[in-house]
Amino acid sequence: xxxxxxxxxxxxxxxxxxxxxxxxxxxxxxxxxxxxYKQPPSGELVFLIRRNSFDExxxxxxxxxxxxxxxxxxxxxxxxxxxxxxxxxxFCALRGNEKLTFGTGTRLTIIP
Amino acid sequence: xxxxxxxxxxxVLKTGQSxxxxxxxxxxxxxxxxxxxxxxxxxRLIHYSVGEGTTAKGEVPDGYNVxxxxxxxxxxxxxxxxxxxxxxxxxxxxxxFIRGAISNQPQHFGDxxxxxxx
Numbered sequence: 565x566x567x568x569x570x571x572x573x574x575x576x577x578x579x580x581x582x583x584x585x586x587x588x589x590x591x592x593x594x595x596x597x598x599x600x601y602k603q604p605p606s607g608e609l610v611f612l613i614r615r616n617s618f619d620e621x622x623x624x625x626x627x628x629x630x631x632x633x634x635x636x637x638x639x640x641x642x643x644x645x646x647x648x649x650x651x652x653x654x655f656c657a658l659r660g661n662e663k664l665t666f667g668t669g670t671r672l673t674i675i676p
Numbered sequence: 677x678x679x680x681x682x683x684x685x686x687x688v689l690k691t692g693q694s695x696x697x698x699x700x701x702x703x704x705x706x707x708x709x710x711x712x713x714x715x716x717x718x719x720r721l722i723h724y725s726v727g728e729g730t731t732a733k734g735e736v737p738d739g740y741n742v743x744x745x746x747x748x749x750x751x752x753x754x755x756x757x758x759x760x761x762x763x764x765x766x767x768x769x770x771x772x773f774i775r776g777a778i779s780n781q782p783q784h785f786g787d788x789x790x791x792x793x794x
Binding site for chain 1 (some may be wrong): 722781782785
């Protein structure tokens, strides 16, 4: 079975704090892809990053960074020096051989 | 550059009515998808298409039908709407070289359609 768990339903932090969003996945496939999407209050879904199962290098893009660890089946997302514009629902997703599964999302609120 | 366009953006239906949601993409993507988003459940795949003239069932296909007569359009139909189908519906598209199973490329989403069934 394929599963994506985002255990943090809601997180609130004060602006400029760092915050990490957790994503844990389960799959039997040896080749798979992991994604993060952002859904701001306006409602649209925006692609942030894709990582394949053979590439465990961490990625940094500005204030965003992603930590992929196959040993713990996790693909966590960290926002450094958070800003109010980061307030959104963030979804982690897993694409295995046959199926694409989204987590239930983490609602992040940045308090000014 | 429009990307993925969904119409309508909002709709209220009575139980038993039918309607069609339209999704159009101008990126020449092979793959198109329909999702529903419900509170606490994330996005669930209803149906998808890996190319013109093809469709396949996703995770929650019951009560819905789809058609992909043209590459740029993917229609989602509700033949007899039920209150359980009240949701926000998202269409997405993606590009891939290989036809077949679900693409591993990032998906581009429309802005969603908020549908209420009374």
